[in-house]
Amino acid sequence: MTFLNIRNLRVRFMSQSGVIHALNSIDFSIDAGESCALVGESGCGKSVLGMAIIRLLPSNAVIDGEIRFREKNMAEMSEKDMQEIRGKEIAMIPQNSAMALNPVMTIGSQITETILLHRKVSHRESTERAIELLKSLGFQEPEKAMDRYPHEFSGGMRERVLIAMSLACSPVCIIADEPTAGLDLIIRNQTIVLLKEQSKEKTLLLITHDLGCAYRLCNWITVMYAGEIIESGPTKEVLSHPFHPYTIGLLASIPSAGLHPISGMSPSPSNFPAGCRFAERCKSPLIRCQKEHPSLVLIDGVRKVRCFYYDRT
Amino acid sequence: MESARSGVFTMIELNNISKTFVSGYFFHKRKDAVINASLTIQKGKILGLVGESGSGKSTLGRIALRLIDPSSGTIVFDGTDITSLSKSALRTFRPRMQIVFQDPDTVLDPLMTIGDSISEPIKIWRESNRHKTEEKVLELLEIVGLRADMISRFPFELSGGEKQRVALARALALEPEFIVADEVSSALDLSVQAQILNLLKDIQRKRKLTYLFISHDLQVIQSMADHVAVMKDGVILEDQKTSDLFSSPEDPYTRQLITESHKSETWFGKDLLTLNKPPFPLQK
Ligand SMILES: Nc1ncnc2c1ncn2[C@@H]1O[C@H](COP(=O)(O)OP(=O)(O)O)[C@@H](O)[C@H]1O
Ligand code: SF4
Ligand SMILES: [Mg+2]
Numbered sequence: 001m002t003f004l005n006i007r008n009l010r011v012r013f014m015s016q017s018g019v020i021h022a023l024n025s026i027d028f029s030i031d032a033g034e035s036c037a038l039v040g041e042s043g044c045g046k047s048v049l050g051m052a053i054i055r056l057l058p059s060n061a062v063i064d065g066e067i068r069f070r071e072k073n074m075a076e077m078s079e080k081d082m083q084e085i086r087g088k089e090i091a092m093i094p095q096n097s098a099m100a101l102n103p104v105m106t107i108g109s110q111i112t113e114t115i116l117l118h119r120k121v122s123h124r125e126s127t128e129r130a131i132e133l134l135k136s137l138g139f140q141e142p143e144k145a146m147d148r149y150p151h152e153f154s155g156g157m158r159e160r161v162l163i164a165m166s167l168a169c170s171p172v173c174i175i176a177d178e179p180t181a182g183l184d185l186i187i188r189n190q191t192i193v194l195l196k197e198q199s200k201e202k203t204l205l206l207i208t209h210d211l212g213c214a215y216r217l218c219n220w221i222t223v224m225y226a227g228e229i230i231e232s233g234p235t236k237e238v239l240s241h242p243f244h245p246y247t248i249g250l251l252a253s254i255p256s257a258g259l260h261p262i263s264g265m266s267p268s269p270s271n272f273p274a275g276c277r278f279a280e281r282c283k284s285p286l287i288r289c290q291k292e293h294p295s296l297v298l299i300d301g302v303r304k305v306r307c308f309y310y311d312r313t
Numbered sequence: 314m315e316s317a318r319s320g321v322f323t324m325i326e327l328n329n330i331s332k333t334f335v336s337g338y339f340f341h342k343r344k345d346a347v348i349n350a351s352l353t354i355q356k357g358k359i360l361g362l363v364g365e366s367g368s369g370k371s372t373l374g375r376i377a378l379r380l381i382d383p384s385s386g387t388i389v390f391d392g393t394d395i396t397s398l399s400k401s402a403l404r405t406f407r408p409r410m411q412i413v414f415q416d417p418d419t420v421l422d423p424l425m426t427i428g429d430s431i432s433e434p435i436k437i438w439r440e441s442n443r444h445k446t447e448e449k450v451l452e453l454l455e456i457v458g459l460r461a462d463m464i465s466r467f468p469f470e471l472s473g474g475e476k477q478r479v480a481l482a483r484a485l486a487l488e489p490e491f492i493v494a495d496e497v498s499s500a501l502d503l504s505v506q507a508q509i510l511n512l513l514k515d516i517q518r519k520r521k522l523t524y525l526f527i528s529h530d531l532q533v534i535q536s537m538a539d540h541v542a543v544m545k546d547g548v549i550l551e552d553q554k555t556s557d558l559f560s561s562p563e564d565p566y567t568r569q570l571i572t573e574s575h576k577s578e579t580w581f582g583k584d585l586l587t588l589n590k591p592p593f594p595l596q597k
Binding site: 041042043155182184185186187188189209211212249250252253254255256258259260261262263265 | 365
């Protein structure tokens with residue numbers, strides 16, 4: 001069953017310096033129980049897409065298009081319905097663990113608060129559930145951890161607290177925004193293993209620019225560039241035989257692949273070019289690329305790419 | 314004299330450096346950030362310093378430049394013991410050493426144009442006229458790969474990667490010989506990280522600079538450094554030529570780091586990495 005189905009989604013922000021075109025013609029779907037990674041450089045619109053799905057975009061956002069959740073149009077849901085969905089059905093692990101936690105509340109009360117918000121359980125039951133969660137996430141003395149404040153934990157442990165909070169109400173879907181960003185290698189690897197365990201049988205949408213993390217956790221991958229999806233398909237296939245010049249360049253920038261940079265930088269979201277948004281950095285643009293905007297086309301049943309000349313590879 | 318002789322080839326020598334931070338007014342809390350650390354960097358070489366966050370890398374890097382004073386130990390810069398030089402005596406060494414940080418926002422004044430930010434050190438340290446300074450700024454912008462029109466822009470108008478280039482241009486303004494690069498690419502995206510690291514390497518080769526290159530990312534260190542020192546809980550566990558460290562790590566912690574790094578490579582699929590080695594069909 002299609003769990004989430006997004007059609008022709010466009011998000012713009014009205015800001016003082018003009019209109020920011022954050023997302024353009026996003027078509028995206030994910031089946032129940034599948035895992036999909038959303039990758040691309042910062043500012044390409046990954047977080048905005050995640051926030052659009054749970055309808056938590058700020059009020060200066062203008063949203064067009066359709067987001068269907070289990071066939072229901074989310075735009076037509078009341079804020080009350082949305083609150084039910086958030087946490088209970090779709091839980092978000094927000095970007096930046098240092099900012100996402102309340103610094104003056106203990107870890108315990110932050111987790112129990114989430115449980116009490118969504119479930120009719122006693123305070124004691126919520127405490128038990130919180131302790132059980134912390135334990136399953138590798139906290140050695142979960143009872144003690146409950147009484148601690150966020151600043152008493154390392155970045156890796158705070159990330160686990162956020163994972164615990166997202167799991168508190170046993171959601172069927174998790175949206176994790178950059179769960180491994182800023183973590184040391186060993187902690188990063190542990191976090192990936194944990195997420196793998198915890199997301200079993202759940203629908204996972206992983207927002208990341210850590211390609212290793214995407215590869216390890218997700219069967220599907222969607223690559224974004226400048227507010228658009230430029231390539232998608234099964235993770236293994238896309239990463240071993242990338243079609244889009246941007247995906248190819250991204251893979252070559254990995255240190256162990258030789259640290260070959262893509263020259264230039266992405267265009268400003270308030271002033272995108274009319275043609276291909278990657279044209280300025282592409283090594284082999286043709287005249288058509290400057291004039292016409294390529295659309296995302298299905299190429300072999302499962303893979304999609306937004307490039308006129310992908311088959312030249 | 315040992316250090317005077319080695320000064321010909323040695324850029325910087327840290328001998329038995331320790332640093333204890335004391336905080337709190339009534340109840341003194343002590344934190345041993347660096348414990349008996351020794352390092353030597355030859356001129357024109359890159360020493361990579363790797364370790365998890367909080368292991369003391371940044372403290373040691375700042376001590377090397379005497380931005381922080383060590384509790385004990387000595388710092389020898391190009392043959393001269395600078396450990397207890399006064400501020401004014403240190404002045405002659407300052408322009409020869411620079412630092413670049415993870416977060417360029419800490420060094421770029423939000424109210425100053427890019428041009429002013431880059432020329433500030435020149436105005437402070439060198440006698441120079443306006444015309445010459447501007448020429449120099451344009452040259453620096455070109456070196457770090459920024460367009461000349463950036464000169465009149467402000468930091469908020471720039472991306473993270475661009476700001477890091479400006480910070481680098483500023484650090485290069487006085488033509489230093491020794492640069493401490495502290496997690497310079499950690500906050501950047503993959504492709505931008507590759508741009509900045511290539512740029513750093515390029516400049517280092519062309520100008521025969523010496524780097525203390527600090528990072529928590531072993532793969533980045535491997536691609537940048539001639540030598541690698543591994544730090545944990547304030548202690549330098551080992552220090553070897555890069556290829557030796559990766560082929561025969563001595564300390565168990567280094568071994569663990571390398572295993573974890575391999576693990577994430579296998580997760581990524583070693584085959585994928587080899588497959589994706591350039592030249593690429595679409596790249597010229
Ligand atoms: N509240 C907002 N107001 C204006 N612009 C925004 C807002 N939130 C995000 N943006 C812009 O939308 C674009 C996409 O941002 P984001 O989704 O956060 O990128 P990513 O998560 O891929 O790094 C960026 O250009 C960003 O500056
Ligand atoms: S459409 Fe043209 S410019 Fe865009 S990625 Fe493809 S070849 Fe390059
Ligand atoms: Mg984001």
